[in-house]
Amino acid sequence: MSVTLYQVSVPVFIRGFDNLSAILEKGRRFATESGLDEKDLLEARLFPDMGNLIAQIQRASDTAKFAAVRVGQVESVSMEDDETSLDDLQARIAKTVAFLKSVPETSMDGRDDAMVELKTRDSVRHFTARDYVLGFAVPNFYFHATTAYALLRHKGVPIGKLDFLGRP
């Protein structure tokens, strides 16, 4: 017995986005109640050259989407990276989750050792699908999801780790 590449990625991302969506709503409520401008949350950074809250959600979305595309070989959906509000971020999350839910559970079967190509700014890397999912896609997703959480926490939004983990 064991788990499939699908099980360690797609449903994990869906739950992560459900939790992120709830966290963003707590951010919205906090902003409303404390008189904080929504823009202060959206443009929050921990250091000047870092991606803001909008970028963190966009990168989490891309990571999840491309894992399904590269490993499951399903057709991609276009996302414009034009979000400018919490409503936009919620719509981005909803679109990503709808896409992930459309990925057939069998699409990744037998793909563990298939080669995946990943182009970054300055290199092309090749992984087996297994190494790509476990060593890149999943950690990269959690990296951006946790950073989104950390940005809201830094701004004072009353959230705790159980909001991040949710209830599996």
Added chain:
Amino acid sequence: MSVTLYQVSVPVFIRGFDNLSAILEKGRRFATESGLDEKDLLEARLFPDMGNLIAQIQRASDTAKFAAVRVGQVESVSMEDDETSLDDLQARIAKTVAFLKSVPETSMDGRDDAMVELKTRDSVRHFTARDYVLGFAVPNFYFHATTAYALLRHKGVPIGKLDFLGRP
């Protein structure tokens, strides 16, 4: 074909700690070069009631260790949570990695549907080992590893996402 619970946890944690160790060394170098007190890194927080850098490493260590203990049913090792320096944190990481490397790859075989009990401050939760690893241990590990990274980034340590992801 698929992956085992061992593959999605123990080697993932080991690589995560290797990356954290390298990130902490970049923090040490930055502190030395910029005249920052090491304590400023160790006690960094994003919000007053949040765990500091020391706590993030301790919790990442506990999460990885207890996943091996609960799922692999190996004997635990005691860790005192008495770290007060970067050297101590590196020793904690080294001890955790040595423990993880001692976990037999077969220890989690056939344990996917075994029940795991998790006691938190105010509740007792029961998971299958599969749900526990994918829905709690792995996200909780990345949560604390990313937060450790974020704290150093917040303090100005010149690190980037590739330091966090490493080279799988």
